[in-house]
Amino acid sequence: MWWKNSIIYEIFPRSFKDSNGDGIGDIQGIISKLDYLKDLGVDAIWLCPVYPSPNNDSGYDVSDYYDIWDELGTMEDIEKLIVEMHKRDMKLIMELVANHTSDEHEWFIESRKSKDNPYRDYYIWRPGKDGKEPNNWLSAKLGGSVWTYDDNTDEYYLHLYSSKQPDLNWENLKVRQEVYNIMRFWFDKGVDGFRMDVINKIAKAPGLPDVERKEGDKRKYLPCEEYYENYPKVHDYLKEMNREVLSKYENKLAMGQTSGVTPEQAYLYTGEDRGELNLFLQFEHIDIDRGSNNKKLPFNALEFKKSLAKWQTAMDGKLWNTLFFGSHDTSRPVSHYGNDKKYRVESAKMLATILFTLKGTPIIYQGEEIGMTNVRFESIEDYRDIRTHNVYRERYLEGGEKLEDVMQDIWELSRDNARTPMQWDDSENAGFTKGKPWIKPNPNYKEINVQKSLDDSNSILHYYKEIIKLRKSNEVLLYGDFRLIFEDDPNIFAYFRELNKKKVLVITNFSDKDIEINLSREIRKIDNFKLLISNYEVNEANIESIKLKPFEARVYEFGV
Numbered sequence: 001m002w003w004k005n006s007i008i009y010e011i012f013p014r015s016f017k018d019s020n021g022d023g024i025g026d027i028q029g030i031i032s033k034l035d036y037l038k039d040l041g042v043d044a045i046w047l048c049p050v051y052p053s054p055n056n057d058s059g060y061d062v063s064d065y066y067d068i069w070d071e072l073g074t075m076e077d078i079e080k081l082i083v084e085m086h087k088r089d090m091k092l093i094m095e096l097v098a099n100h101t102s103d104e105h106e107w108f109i110e111s112r113k114s115k116d117n118p119y120r121d122y123y124i125w126r127p128g129k130d131g132k133e134p135n136n137w138l139s140a141k142l143g144g145s146v147w148t149y150d151d152n153t154d155e156y157y158l159h160l161y162s163s164k165q166p167d168l169n170w171e172n173l174k175v176r177q178e179v180y181n182i183m184r185f186w187f188d189k190g191v192d193g194f195r196m197d198v199i200n201k202i203a204k205a206p207g208l209p210d211v212e213r214k215e216g217d218k219r220k221y222l223p224c225e226e227y228y229e230n231y232p233k234v235h236d237y238l239k240e241m242n243r244e245v246l247s248k249y250e251n252k253l254a255m256g257q258t259s260g261v262t263p264e265q266a267y268l269y270t271g272e273d274r275g276e277l278n279l280f281l282q283f284e285h286i287d288i289d290r291g292s293n294n295k296k297l298p299f300n301a302l303e304f305k306k307s308l309a310k311w312q313t314a315m316d317g318k319l320w321n322t323l324f325f326g327s328h329d330t331s332r333p334v335s336h337y338g339n340d341k342k343y344r345v346e347s348a349k350m351l352a353t354i355l356f357t358l359k360g361t362p363i364i365y366q367g368e369e370i371g372m373t374n375v376r377f378e379s380i381e382d383y384r385d386i387r388t389h390n391v392y393r394e395r396y397l398e399g400g401e402k403l404e405d406v407m408q409d410i411w412e413l414s415r416d417n418a419r420t421p422m423q424w425d426d427s428e429n430a431g432f433t434k435g436k437p438w439i440k441p442n443p444n445y446k447e448i449n450v451q452k453s454l455d456d457s458n459s460i461l462h463y464y465k466e467i468i469k470l471r472k473s474n475e476v477l478l479y480g481d482f483r484l485i486f487e488d489d490p491n492i493f494a495y496f497r498e499l500n501k502k503k504v505l506v507i508t509n510f511s512d513k514d515i516e517i518n519l520s521r522e523i524r525k526i527d528n529f530k531l532l533i534s535n536y537e538v539n540e541a542n543i544e545s546i547k548l549k550p551f552e553a554r555v556y557e558f559g560v
């Protein structure tokens with residue numbers, strides 16, 4: 001199972017590297033950077049959608065699963081990418097967006113034509129109820145109803161996301177077979193796995209019942225996750241998918257995006273004896289400071305570490321986690337959890353220390369390895385993300401909230417924070433494109449870029465390379481058990497990893513203050529240790545009592 005000791009790197013192709021000057025990152029651009037990624041220590045790339053799409057939701061609205069989006073390249077390009085990656089002993093993970101399609105997919109174009117169209121049942125159509133939507137479900141991510149009325153047939157169709165992303169009807173065997181065919185097509189081309197977009201939402205509660213309204217609740221639409229998220233029936237579908245497709249191939253990875261899972265549910269998806277998926281992506285630590293409708297709540301480092309620790313402990317022996325702090329759906333980790341001003345370098349390295357010394361498969365999101373930060377566009381016009389525009393419309397234009405409050409949350413949480421162009425060098429547009437970029441680069445690219453990071457031996461990038469090497473060569477870091485210490489300390493995240501009597505100790509200071517800690521209770525025999533890596537110079541000769549600087553991180557090995 002190659003994914004257990006691999007480092008995955010997520011690429012949002014539109015923003016990675018433009019090869020032909022049209023301002024849009026593309027597959028050839030990725031090919032030109034494979035050596036950079038290999039050198040970083042990356043084993044696999046997870047590529048966000050590259051299929052033809054009307055671009056309502058950055059390609060998560062697919063209109064053809066058997067082709068490549070012309071803005072991003074051609075079928076030859078992707079074949080070349082596969083060859084070039086395999087030459088370098090790297091794996092390619094593509095996206096399977098199978099909960100929904102674009103409304104411009106030919107299945108939906110057919111489906112909406114008439115009630116007796118052969119494709120009608122590919123989607124979820126219902127007549128209205130008392131002149132209103134078929135039920136009161138709220139679209140969790142976009143607000144509003146999950147239903148859109150289509151006057152062509154006088155019925156509504158269901159979409160958990162935007163109205164341009166109608167949900168497929170997984171109850172229909174034909175739909176499932178279509179999905180399995182898509183998987184076979186890409187596997188046969190040499191793709192090594194799929195990241196399965198919102199795969200835990202494909203099964204909806206039978207009858208699509210109304211959510212019960214609590215007394216006094218005046219909201220028009222109500223949150224309804226329990227009717228479609230991790231609904232038990234999903235496991236029948238995934239078992240069938242595994243039987244029909246995954247089990248027929250060797251070494252293919254199925255990584256499911258499974259928001260809202262408990263460890264028990266994660267096991268149901270990925271337990272080795274379950275015959276479903278291999279890896280899951282859970283978001284508990286990402287969601288702790290996100291309120292409804294993209295409201296930023298205060299960040300609580302203690303809660304954050306407790307969540308990470310909970311998943312580490314839950315894994316013991318039966319689960320294999322993925323580890324990530326950022327993605328194309330989040331803000332930039334160094335801005336969110338660290339300090340992107342005075343301690344940008346230190347805090348980015350501290351976060352990396354955690355990412356690569358916990359148990360699980362680490363995922364780097366593009367640009368994180370050079371400490372790219374959140375962006376602050378003054379005008380909403382400069383934002384491209386559909387979710388950001390929805391927040392602006394609902395909370396400011398329609399909801400009457402103060403503009404400055406809404407913008408503040410957008411600056412902190414917008415997905416475009418992660419989607420500004422990759423910063424390659426200090427030339428115009430960060431070396432991302434010779435044309436006009438589809439989204440403005442972060443103006444800090446003159447300071448923060450790959451070229452500068454390569455030239456500076458003290459850079460975040462070099463730290464990533466070093467700690468990735470360390471992780472790959474250290475069995476304790478790969479497979480050791482996890483034990484949290486200083487459990488209730490809000491600033492210190494520290495833990496042991498242990499395997500066959502070998503121990504590694506990770507100590508990080510999650511704050512911008514100096515902190516002194518005493519380890520004498522944790523370590524009885526303290527003479528036998530070695531520092532493996534740190535983000536500051538370490539002078540202490542003993543480690544009974546140590547003074548940690550802001551965002552300091554150290555990794556020690558014992559029993560050497």
Ligand code: GLC
Pocket residue numbers: 057060061097161197198257328329
């Ligand atoms: C997932 C993707 C996100 C997309 C949504 C709908 O959450 O990560 O980018 O908007 O699914 O496909």
Ligand code: CA
Pocket residue numbers: 018019020021022023024025026071
């Ligand atoms: Ca291009």
